[in-house]
Amino acid sequence: MQEQQVTSPSAPPADPTRPADPPQPQQAQASAEEHQQGGQRQEASQAHMVSEAMQADQQTPRQPTPAVSVTVTSSTIPVRVAQLESAELDGVCSTEMYAQLLACYLAMSSWKQAQLLHWRLPASPRKSDEVKAVWAVGKPLIQRKLSQAYRAYHATAFTEALRPYMEVVVQQSRIAAFDLAARAYCKIKVENLAQLVDLDGEDLKAAIHQRGWTVASNFVAPLMADDQKDKHPSNDGILEVTTLVDYASFLEN
Amino acid sequence: MAGGALEAYVTNVQNMSASGSLRELTDISRRAVDDVLANNIQHLDHALATLSLGEHSIGILAMLTAKMKQAISQNQLEPVEAVVAQVREFVSGCNGEHIRAIPDMYCDLFHKIADYYLLKKNEPDRGITLLANAIDRLATSKSQLTSLHAALCCLCLKARNLQAALPFLDADMTDILKELNHGPQHFDTKHFLCYYYYGGMIYAALKQFDQALFFFEIAVTTPAVAVSAIMTEAYKKYELVSLIVHGEARPLPTYKSSVVQRFIKQSCNEYNRIVSVYTGATPVVDKATALREHLEDARQIFDQDGNVGLVKQVIQSLHKRNIQRLTKTFLTLSLTDVANRCRLNGGATEAEQYIVQMIESGEISAVIDQENGMVHFKDSSALVDSATVDAQMQRVMALEKVVRRLDTDAQLNPQYVSKMAKGSSGLYSTGPVLHDDEGVSIQNFIPGFHVSDMMSLS
Numbered sequence: 238m239q240e241q242q243v244t245s246p247s248a249p250p251a252d253p254t255r256p257a258d259p260p261q262p263q264q265a266q267a268s269a270e271e272h273q274q275g276g277q278r279q280e281a282s283q284a285h286m287v288s289e290a291m292q293a294d295q296q297t298p299r300q301p302t303p304a305v306s307v308t309v310t311s312s313t314i315p316v317r318v319a320q321l322e323s324a325e326l327d328g329v330c331s332t333e334m335y336a337q338l339l340a341c342y343l344a345m346s347s348w349k350q351a352q353l354l355h356w357r358l359p360a361s362p363r364k365s366d367e368v369k370a371v372w373a374v375g376k377p378l379i380q381r382k383l384s385q386a387y388r389a390y391h392a393t394a395f396t397e398a399l400r401p402y403m404e405v406v407v408q409q410s411r412i413a414a415f416d417l418a419a420r421a422y423c424k425i426k427v428e429n430l431a432q433l434v435d436l437d438g439e440d441l442k443a444a445i446h447q448r449g450w451t452v453a454s455n456f457v458a459p460l461m462a463d464d465q466k467d468k469h470p471s472n473d474g475i476l477e478v479t480t481l482v483d484y485a486s487f488l489e490n
Numbered sequence: 491m492a493g494g495a496l497e498a499y500v501t502n503v504q505n506m507s508a509s510g511s512l513r514e515l516t517d518i519s520r521r522a523v524d525d526v527l528a529n530n531i532q533h534l535d536h537a538l539a540t541l542s543l544g545e546h547s548i549g550i551l552a553m554l555t556a557k558m559k560q561a562i563s564q565n566q567l568e569p570v571e572a573v574v575a576q577v578r579e580f581v582s583g584c585n586g587e588h589i590r591a592i593p594d595m596y597c598d599l600f601h602k603i604a605d606y607y608l609l610k611k612n613e614p615d616r617g618i619t620l621l622a623n624a625i626d627r628l629a630t631s632k633s634q635l636t637s638l639h640a641a642l643c644c645l646c647l648k649a650r651n652l653q654a655a656l657p658f659l660d661a662d663m664t665d666i667l668k669e670l671n672h673g674p675q676h677f678d679t680k681h682f683l684c685y686y687y688y689g690g691m692i693y694a695a696l697k698q699f700d701q702a703l704f705f706f707e708i709a710v711t712t713p714a715v716a717v718s719a720i721m722t723e724a725y726k727k728y729e730l731v732s733l734i735v736h737g738e739a740r741p742l743p744t745y746k747s748s749v750v751q752r753f754i755k756q757s758c759n760e761y762n763r764i765v766s767v768y769t770g771a772t773p774v775v776d777k778a779t780a781l782r783e784h785l786e787d788a789r790q791i792f793d794q795d796g797n798v799g800l801v802k803q804v805i806q807s808l809h810k811r812n813i814q815r816l817t818k819t820f821l822t823l824s825l826t827d828v829a830n831r832c833r834l835n836g837g838a839t840e841a842e843q844y845i846v847q848m849i850e851s852g853e854i855s856a857v858i859d860q861e862n863g864m865v866h867f868k869d870s871s872a873l874v875d876s877a878t879v880d881a882q883m884q885r886v887m888a889l890e891k892v893v894r895r896l897d898t899d900a901q902l903n904p905q906y907v908s909k910m911a912k913g914s915s916g917l918y919s920t921g922p923v924l925h926d927d928e929g930v931s932i933q934n935f936i937p938g939f940h941v942s943d944m945m946s947l948s
Contacts, residue, residue, distance in 0.1 A: 322653065326619045349696050350653065357615075357650035381847065421849040423857040423866070456861045477876075484883050487890075 309401035311409060314341050333398050336367035339375060340402035344409050348379045367399060374403065383414060387435040411435060415448070419459040427455050496530040500537050503549030512548065512591040519552040519592065527556035543580065547588035550580055555599050562602060570606055574620070577603065581623045589628060593669040597637050600624045604641040608648060615649035618642065622654060632661040633892075637669055637681035643688035652692045659689045659701075664892055683709050683720040690724065694731060694800065703731045710754070711746040717753045723795065725754050729761045730800045734807045739765040760788045764801065768808065776833050781805045809834065809844055810853060817854050817867040825863050838863060 309317075321338040324330045330338070335358060342351035355363070355372055362368050370393045377385035387407070395403050414433040418425055431437045436444055442452075451458045499522050506515040527534065534553045541550050554577055561569035577599065589596045600621060607617035621642040629636055639658055646655040666677045690705035709724035732740045742750070755762060766772040767780050774780040785792065785801050792798045812832040816823060825838035825845075834840045845865055848854045855868040900906055 326615060326651070326654065328613075328616055353650050353652060353695070381843075417846070417850055421846050421856075421858055422860065424859045424861045426860050429860065454861075480880070487883075487887060 309405055311344065311405060314344050314402075314405065317341055318345070330362075332362040332365045332367060333396070335362040336365070336371050336399055337402055339368060339371045340399060340406055343371070343375045343378060344402060344405045346409065346413065351375055352379065367396060370395060371399065371403065374406065378406070378410060383410065383435070384432040386410070407435065415444070418457075419448075419461045422457075422459055424456045424458055427452065427457055430457050495526045496533055496537060499526050500540060500549065503541065503546050507546045507548065507588070512588065515548050516592040516595075519548055520595065523552050523556045523559070523595070527553055528560065531557060531560050538576075543583040544585050547580075547584040548592055550584070551589060551592065551595055551599065554580060555595055558599055558602055562606070567611065570610070574603055574606070578620055578623075581620065581627055584627060586627055590630070590667075593628060593636070593667060596624075596628060597669050600638055601641055604638075604645055608645065614645040615651055617645050618649060618651060618654045621645060622658070625658065629667065631665070632657075633663055634665040634667055635663040635677075635682070635685060636667045637678060640681045640684035640688060643685060643692060647688055647691060647695075652695055655689070655692050659692060659705075662889070662892060664896060679712065680718075680720070683712060683718065683724070686712075687720050687724045690727060690731075694727065699731050699735045703728065703735050706731060707742070710750060711743055714747045714749060717749055717757075721750065722754060722757050725750075726758050726761050726795055726797060727800065729758065729765055730797060730804055733765065733768050733804050734800075737807075737811045738769050760784075760791050763788075764804065768804065778805055778808050778833060781808065810848060813841075813844055813848060814854060817856065820867060822864055822866050825858070825865060828865060841865075 318338065318341045321330065321334055321341065324334060325338065335354075339351055339354055342348075342354060355368075355375075358368065373389040373393065374386050377383070377389065387410075390403060390407055411434050414435075418430055418433055427441070430445075431441050434441070434444070445452060445457055449460055499518070502518060503515065506512070530537075534557055538550060538553055543550060554573060557573045557576070558570070561573045604617055604621060607614050621638055625636060625638045625642060628638065642658060643655050646652050666682070668677050670676050670678060686705045686709040690702045690709065693699070693702035693705060706724045706728035710721055710728055712721070714721065728742075729739050732738065763772070763784055764781060767774055767777055767784065770777070772780075781801070782805060785798070785805070789798070792801055809832055813828065816828060816831060825841045828834075828845070829837045829841040832841065832844075834844070836843075842858060842865075845854070845856060845858060849856055856865050857868065858865050
């Protein structure tokens with residue numbers, strides 16, 4: 238007998254993004270007849286051998302996700318983070334992978350994630366040289382003691398696997414420091430700016446000149462970059478007006 | 491004979507699954523877990539091999555439940571690990587419609603697994619992916635709350651891996667899966683409270699204090715006839731987070747239960763003291779110093795509640811709030827003056843650090859002139875950009891659609907309709923009056939229809 242199901246009016250619509258149920262057999266009745274007739278041959282071929290598959294799974298444990306040798310940039314880091322987070326949840330994260338994940342969080346300025354990761358690291362990776370080296374840079378970075386972070390970075394010889402990530406960390410910190418200096422200061426001492434961005438001498442002069450900033454009496458006058466003033470400047474006035482009209486009519490209704 | 495009973499059960503599973511008699515199958519499966527299946531544990535792996543994951547999910551679920559109960563009772567890790575591996579495979583391919591017919595058994599199995607990882611094995615991170623997949627299989631949509639949500643949040647908190655919980659917290663919950671079937675189908679309030687309590691803690695740990703405050707508020711304002719321990723702990727955190735977000739302990743909404751109104755503050759004396767010092771109700775010379783002293787005096791209590799970090803953040807927010815108050819009064823101020831007015835021991839240097847931090851996080855809009863040691867406060871409207879406005883408006887419009895749907899559902903609820911109909915009868919009824927409707931009421935619109943019909947349909 239078929240089940241009669243009454244759909245409650247309050248049941249939410251099915252979410253198309255939910256994982257789909259396995260497909261139902263085309264001929265359920267034919268299959269039932271075969272079961273009754275003891276059709277184990279067809280059943281065995283169709284059935285998922287659950288316990289055997291599970292035993293096979295136990296005998297061949299999942300291998301750790303291998304380190305992917307790709308160029309590390311700020312755009313590839315989120316992809317790498319997703320891989321490493323998945324590996325961590327599966328319990329197949331090596332010490333090197335933990336160190337990479339920590340470096341990736343620092344490169345993305347996800348300070349809270351970096352702190353939580355360092356907090357939950359198992360004892361062995363936490364005491365490893367790789368993780369200690371990354372954390373020696375990361376901890377002062379989180380505390381916004383940038384000069385201390387840069388000193389730690391220059392004083393450490395990172396492994397081949399970690400060096401690209403740490404270079405991105407420092408690069409991103411430098412960019413963020415320049416942006417912050419532009420937003421937070423109308424005049425800043427040259428020495429303080431040098432400490433913020435880890436540049437000095439000719440490198441610092443070139444960076445200042447490139448940004449169109451001026452220097453007078455040992456003080457730099459930063460200018461906010463045009464793309465910082467409005468992160469998404471609207472190029473289409475009509476579209477913007479249409480959008481605003483939609484918002485206004487929604488709010489009034 | 492026992493073997494015969496197991497065979498009969500397997501046959502029933504195959505036949506009833508094929509014919510769609512899920513209700514009958516769930517009834518016999520619930521009985522079979524402690525009876526037939528428990529007596530034939532050694533044969534269950536063989537029985538599992540004869541069943542199909544996509545077609546006989548209820549039977550497989552019952553067998554795995556029986557195996558898990560037996561493995562846990564042995565008090566050893568290997569048997570449980572073996573069953574957990576089987577459950578991982580089960581979750582990846584089970585039939586969602588079947589498991590939604592027997593949600594109590596499904597959730598009970600995963601609660602056992604969560605407890606195993608939390609308490610026995612002490613590896614909560616290993617259970618996170620499994621619980622997340624289990625929720626995805628069970629819930630009909632991301633906005634449906636199940637008891638497994640609370641278990642997942644608990645695992646994430648214990649593992650200190652909060653990222654995995656965020657997709658399940660960011661979704662607005664508009665539906666609750668009624669899992670329990672002893673008596674009328676219902677949902678255990680404990681899981682509801684735990685979800686919002688743990689969710690608030692996760693958001694607070696990630697410093698998303700607005701969302702944390704919302705979650706704690708829901709936990710505290712849940713309808714109740716007695717104040718539970720979960721509500722009390724949520725209220726303590728609610729007060730602290732309210733100070734961080736608003737600078738004051740916002741009163742709870744008017745729809746809170748009367749028992750909460752009367753009793754909850756009595757068990758939060760140390761927190762009431764923090765609120766009174768912070769807001770100035772208790773006059774002190776230096777609020778930050780007074781709060782630090784109070785933290786040390788009552789350290790044991792805050793430690794026990796796990797709120798020491800939050801209290802420290804409250805103290806830190808005090809300085810930031812003082813600086814924000816200055817932006818409303820002054821256009822330009824020297825850094826030394828800022829330090830004096832905000833009672834910063836570190837002087838102008840500490841004031842500059844705070845101001846730079848607040849500029850970086852977008853809490854204030856200002857520029858510092860190091861040459862003259864001055865800070866210029868700018869108009870706060872400069873903090874908002876068009877992308878943020880767009881995103882917020884889109885969110886509001888999506889939320890409005892959800893509220894409109896919920897309102898329609900509530901108006902069609904039979905209990906609501908019958909209450910309104912009763913409220914309209916009688917001379918002194920205070921409910922909405924059903925005026926002479928010129929023949930467009932439900933009874934007249936559908937001939938022979940009565941409100942009681944709607945109630946029987948539900």
